[in-house]
Amino acid sequence: MQNYYHTFHIPVMGTGHSVDTPIRVAPLGITSVISLVDDILLEKIRKYYCNMYSMPYHRILKKAKDGRAKRVTAYLETVGKIVQIKMKNIKKQPFFKKNDKTKYFELLPDKSPLKIEYNKLLKMKAGPKRNLLAKDLTNRMLPGSIDVNIMVKLDRAYYDNVQPIVDEFSDAKTALRGYANSSLESAIVFSAGINQRLFDYMTRFKEFYRDKTGKSKKKIILKVSDFRSAIIQGKFLAKKGLEVYEFRIESGLNCGGHAFPSNGVLLPDLLKEFKEKRHSLAAEFLPLIQKYYKKMGWEYPEKALSDKPIITVQGGIGVHGEDRRLREQFGMDLTGWASPFLLVPETTCVDTTTRELLRRAGQEDLYLSNVSPIGAPFNNIRKCGSEIHSNKMIAKGTPGSPCAKGFLASDTEFTKKPICLASRQYQKMKLEKITNMDISDKEKEQLSLKVVEKTCLCDHLGNGALIALGIADEKNSPQSICPGPNIAWYNRLYSLKEMVDHIYGRCPSLVPLKRPHMFAAEIVMYVDYFEKLVTNSACTQIEIKRLYDFKNNLEQGMDICLDIAKMKPYHEENLASIPPCVEEQRKRLRDIYASFKENTTIITQKHKDNIPAMMAI
DSSP states (O other): OOOOSOSEEBOOOTTTTTTTHHHHHGGGTOOEEEEOSOHHHHHHHHHHHHHHTTOOOOOOOTTSTTHHHHHHHHHHHHHHHHHHHHHHHHHHSOTTSSSHHHHHHHHSOTTOHHHHHHHHHHHSOSSHHHHHHHHHHHHHOOOOOEEEEEETTOOOOOEETTEEOOGGGSHHHHHHHHHHTSOOOSEEEEESSOOHHHHHHGGGOGGGSOOTTSOOSSEEEEEESSHHHHHHHHHHHHTTTOOEEEEEEEOSSSSSSBOOOOSSOOHHHHHHHHHHHTHHHHHHHHHHHHHHHHHHTOOOOGGGTTOOOEEEEESSOOSHHHHHIIIIISOOSEEEOOGGGGGOTTTOOOOHHHHHHHHHOOGGGEEEESOOTTSSOEEEETTOHHHHHHHHHHHHTOOSBOOSSOTTOOBOSSOSSOBOTTBHHHHHHHHHHHHTSSSOHHHHHHHHHHHHTOOOHHHHHHHHHHHHTTSSOGGGOOOOOOOOGGGGGOOSOOOHHHHHHHHTTOSSOSSOTTSOOHHHHHHHHHHHHHHHHHHTOOOOHHHHHHHHHHHHHHHHHHHHHHHHHTSOOOTTOOGGGHHHHHHHHHHHHHHHHHHHHHHTHHHHHHTTTTSOGGGGO
8 A cells, every 4th residue: 555665666657668567566565656548558468467477368349338447447457466476476485595585675675674674584593483583574575556647637538429428438537447446455646737527536436535444445646746736636635535645746847757847946945845834734634534524424533533644755866865865854755766767677668779778868868848749848868769750750741640549639629529739630730721821931830840749649658568568569669758857877777676775875876976966957957947938938927927936936946955055965965066056057047037038128118017016126
């Protein structure tokens, strides 16, 4: 249910790259997260693993009644059974041998009570006492949690001709139902905002509520961008009796996958607020939860009254010292490490070509792209299979993709039924429209490039996993991957033990000591992003106010980073990189803003009474 013994977890990575990670690491006690976006991908991989473990497989047809939910349930049941099988076999293995049982205990953090007892076992002489301790340790071995992720923005409705059918068959709700109907006792992560209809729908499933013993079979994790969002979403759920088990904070830019930048609020600033106000979370929610239980005629378990949400953080963590900073200074309960595990073949499902591309990637190869059809910035790597394929299609004069899955279909500019911005259908119509517009050729070219840069993430993000497992042919399966920029500092393939030892500071750092601190790296990313906002600004009053607030928030965060830099560094934590970074980026930020103010002089003069006073600052 929770990350029982480890102080880190492995977050979701695209639709395919962590799709079977629980099979690989849960039997070794490590928690990880599966994406539930692509049920078609899950079905293909379920067939693969059923064959591998000689388990019965019955295909769930694409058009089967409630097929999406059934495919999700079937996949999660398969993963759960395999983890149980592997866990049972590991427990049967003897101590004092080089096997997975030994590996299980060696991976544990050194301060774990279980690890301490294990080290005691290794020093004991053979006899009844040692046998008794060995039996106790075996019984206390627990698998990592098999958690799942729903990106709540991706909630496509299904249509009968042009009319949407019953709402409970939307993508997010069917994925939720598939998870709720599984026997897993784990957690579901909701990311990318709030979906009130989805949260309303959760009330249909008793598994998300506590039983008489105080236990809930399925727990709720909210990925949040700030404290206000945590309060708003937590209250909305609490009014329905639903409790947030974990608030998962992620850097808005220093992360993998889609990026959801804050308004200039840096991670240390966010963490500081959570630390100072975390006591208010339970206080705000508990009365609302109890009120709902009372309304339903349920008894709220007394032993649950002292439970409080845990708070975790992820995004750009690169060394043990940074991990300690997050847990010890800011009081984070756990940390999430994602992108570095893309270079750990034991852990993630990545094809050889893409893994090699990641291994050789430098900072210049990793960038925040506009390829995602949902309109959010998307962390990308240059020269990936998806980019090569898209460029070939553009050169042929047939940009876009067939859009067989349509998970990201949301545009109705040309059709009553939503279609995807990366689809061939949309791009053909949009390009024709641009061609007929009364604008210059240069403007047409710029608009056209924005259209054709959208790529099919539905297929491409899952192809790497299919290729890695031998299910798909690389020649016909363009691969996309979404690493965080932090991966530039990792330059080879690693074993699981190497990476875990790196996280816990038990070996020389796997990254060079010159690597900038994660807080310094985030500052650069936000100044870069601010520059883009300024470049694309239409200088409306709303934008002017937003950019002013962005700059002030960013400067406030820089001051917090400078305070941190004065503290004693943890092991291999490069605090020394923060002051020069702040000095350089603060000057750059102010220069960008000064230029922006200068360019808005005409607007200020024309609309002097309406422009906010802060522009004069």
